[in-house]
Amino acid sequence: MSRKITVIPGDGIGPDIVKSALAILEKAGCEFDYEFVDAGLTALEKTGELLPQATLDAIAKNGVTLKGPLTTPVGEGFTSINVSLRKRFGLYANLRPVKSFKGTQARYDNIDIITVRENTEGMYSGLGQKVSEDGSEAEAMSKITRAGAERIVRFAYDLARREGRKKVTAVHKANILKSTSGLFLKVAREIADEYPDIESAEMIVDAACMRLVMNPEDFDVLVTTNLFGDILSDLCAGLVGGLGMAPGANIGKDCAIFEAVHGSAPDIAGKNLANPSSVILAAVQMLEYLEMPEPAEKITRALAEVIESGDRTTRDLGGSHGTTDFTDAIIERL
Ligand code: NAI
Ligand code: MG
Numbered sequence: 001m002s003r004k005i006t007v008i009p010g011d012g013i014g015p016d017i018v019k020s021a022l023a024i025l026e027k028a029g030c031e032f033d034y035e036f037v038d039a040g041l042t043a044l045e046k047t048g049e050l051l052p053q054a055t056l057d058a059i060a061k062n063g064v065t066l067k068g069p070l071t072t073p074v075g076e077g078f079t080s081i082n083v084s085l086r087k088r089f090g091l092y093a094n095l096r097p098v099k100s101f102k103g104t105q106a107r108y109d110n111i112d113i114i115t116v117r118e119n120t121e122g123m124y125s126g127l128g129q130k131v132s133e134d135g136s137e138a139e140a141m142s143k144i145t146r147a148g149a150e151r152i153v154r155f156a157y158d159l160a161r162r163e164g165r166k167k168v169t170a171v172h173k174a175n176i177l178k179s180t181s182g183l184f185l186k187v188a189r190e191i192a193d194e195y196p197d198i199e200s201a202e203m204i205v206d207a208a209c210m211r212l213v214m215n216p217e218d219f220d221v222l223v224t225t226n227l228f229g230d231i232l233s234d235l236c237a238g239l240v241g242g243l244g245m246a247p248g249a250n251i252g253k254d255c256a257i258f259e260a261v262h263g264s265a266p267d268i269a270g271k272n273l274a275n276p277s278s279v280i281l282a283a284v285q286m287l288e289y290l291e292m293p294e295p296a297e298k299i300t301r302a303l304a305e306v307i308e309s310g311d312r313t314t315r316d317l318g319g320s321h322g323t324t325d326f327t328d329a330i331i332e333r334l
Helices: 014-027 040-047 053-062 081-088 146-162 180-193 205-214 226-239 277-289 293-309 323-333
Strands: 004-008 033-036 064-067 093-099 112-118 167-172 199-204 221-224 247-251 256-260
Touching: 004 014, 004 053, 014 064, 014 277, 014 293, 014 323, 053 064, 064 277, 093 146, 093 226, 093 277, 112 146, 112 226, 146 167, 146 180, 146 221, 167 180, 167 205, 167 226, 180 199, 199 205, 205 226, 221 226, 247 277, 256 277, 277 293, 293 323
Parallel strands: 004 033, 004 064, 064 256, 112 221, 167 199, 167 221
Antiparallel strands: 093 112, 093 247, 247 256
16 A cells, blocks of 8 residues: 655645646656645635644644645734644654755855754744733743753754764854753753764854855754744755755654745745745655655756756746746656
């Protein structure tokens, strides 16, 4: 029996780019049994709920989910669906790799960086959100736990070891955020000692931003807290040609959700303009997670060839074609 995978097509450009990724998986010979469910605006319109119970059940039951971007409606009472999913399923590690592909509009051609972002704590824990009655003051709480920091730093080192990477850099702001970032850095140093085979470095987040732009080749694996990881991983996406090239995996103990880093891009939705590479690369991450390296490599190679040759690429890649032409070009190469 083929493996069952939950698919959330998502909102905005989501359904088109997910369709592209599924066609490419099929052409690469991956025989999965897909269970399609809704979340986000699409689900709200159909069921009155952003995250229907049937969707939560499917994610839990199948363990592996491929997900398009979801629109969180702006306004009272709507917490981010992505944050809810990460918390609910304990998806503590957010893995955001960026790699240079020849032929993009990027400034560099030698980037290979993985950001490992803690996905459930820190500034995004949602704790202590308060605005004073007159609207003149607002506050929120950041919480770091030793267990949470240990778990994510170990995850980063284990990943480095598994993938034969050389260096892990812990990114922090312990000089100012002495309690929270201080605890994270203390734990990162302790764990670093357990991995003498991997080079360990640490860097203050603002300096890391500058160094990433000036000398990105100095970085290998980054491990950091939630807010810094969110920002740094977008910066890294910019190094390789933008959000259209950036996938992300949300990984927990017995559940994983693979997605694009970007949102539902309402400005280009329904226009056949979106670059599907981010979700295609998320599908590649999914194949690696499922220990299916062969189709993962095949798809990455076909994508790289299409981008390098400029054959039917999308506008953000310097081409003039749409999502469907670009997908066809990859499928032909497969
Ligand atoms: P966005 O990431 O959707 O778009 C930012 C810019 O990048 C836009 O100009 C868009 O056209 C462009 N872009 C994004 N993906 C692209 C692609 N594949 N190909 C070509 N161009 C692409 O961010 P925005 O506009 O701030 O958010 C829109 C909605 O997405 C919001 O409702 C937000 O809540 C949601 N969102 C969802 C995420 C998720 O589901 N993981 C993550 C981020 C935002
Ligand atoms: Mg973000």
